[in-house]
Amino acid sequence: MERDDVEVIMRLKNIGLKANCMCSNSRQIFLVAAVLSICSVYAQNDDRIYFERVYEKELSKETSPLRKDQFSIGVSELPVWFWNIPESTDKGCYAIGISDPEMDNKHNATNQAFYRALMQFNLMNGTKFSGISDLYNKDVQNKYEEISRFLGSSVIQGNCLIADSFQTRFGETVLLVSLDRADTKAMHLQTDIQTYKSYSKIEIGWCNSEQTNCVIKNDSNLFYYEYLQADDCCAINSVYNNDTIQIPAYQYVYRADAANAIDGSSITDTTIQLYKKGLWLGYLQSFINNLQTATTNLHSRLKAMNELYKDSSGRDNTNSITRNVVNDSIAFSIKRIRSVYRQINIDFNINSNKFHLKNY
Secondary structure (H helix, E strand, C coil): CCHHHHHHHHHHHCHHHHHHHHHHHHHHHHHHHHHHHHHCCCCHHHHHHHHHHHHHHHHCCCCCCCCHHHCCCCCECCCHHHHCCCCCCCCEEEEEEECCCCCCCHHHHHHHHHHHHHHHHHHHCCEEEEEEEEEEECCCCEEEEEEEEEEECCEEECEEEEEEEEECCCCCEEEEEEEECCCCCEEECEEEEEEEEEEEEECCEEEEEEEEEEEEECCCCEEEEEEEEECCEEEEEEEECCEEECCCCCCEEEECCHHHEECCCCHHHCEEEEECCCHHHHHHHHHHHHHHHHHHHHHCEEEEEEEEEECCCCCEEEEEEEEEEEEEEEEEEEEEEEEECCEEEEEEEEECCCCCCCCC
């Protein structure tokens, strides 16, 4: 193995300690809760008792009629500008920020959505991307593992303003935020996103898992977002400063823009089906996955290698590995957002020219 590969691997293996130190207690509690939420089956009787209490509580609010966004069943519209984000230029660019659903404080929801848009500007201005992926090829089992990190530059150059806003029926604040690069204003912000993915093919099918940690902070705000997904189960830990945000278990479905949708069924009936994830998680997953794919296609080093291991009988065996290594700097902008097979899909314009990023 080459020396630079070893350095990348050792650096990536230690990245989790840096981000998690800010929320170590919350993370420990979350990991336990995530396992319980994914593996436990709650008694139907307890669910019914709980829901009966909710029923009585909601119907007792005679003087306070239910808002539309309190219903967890149905399809939420999205604004036209969500699917038609303005084109980025040398003078400025745009990003979309989304809050968690049903936050108690409207100001906090707006602030959370705004900083999630700033996170994207922070990465657009310059991102240090490092990652490694291994594809194992065996006669009986195939396995794919991937670990990566996006580290944003510490300064956003320009003036950030809210150009438009929208409220979904699930209580999510959606913002269209503009960045005027001609302005001399500078904002300090730290963005650190780390991901781990594993896909294993076993005799009975596929076993998939994915984990992402996202930290956004400056002197006055700290936003921590983590999700753990195992097959079709998903657990989310969202922290706004020192407060943990509870994510309602809604069936999150949104109306897609038919003009920008790609679907195998009738295009007029296309919806975005995010189920228990919510709009921000669906957006963030597409943002990270598509940016990672685009960057890897431009800057990765691909090589084949063999690994010696012992099989279940204790005999030496050889496993072939296809390895991709990425360690580079990029700049980019959002090209378009559309619906692809009932999921959010974000396309990027990638600046493939290398440049030096300061203040990491």
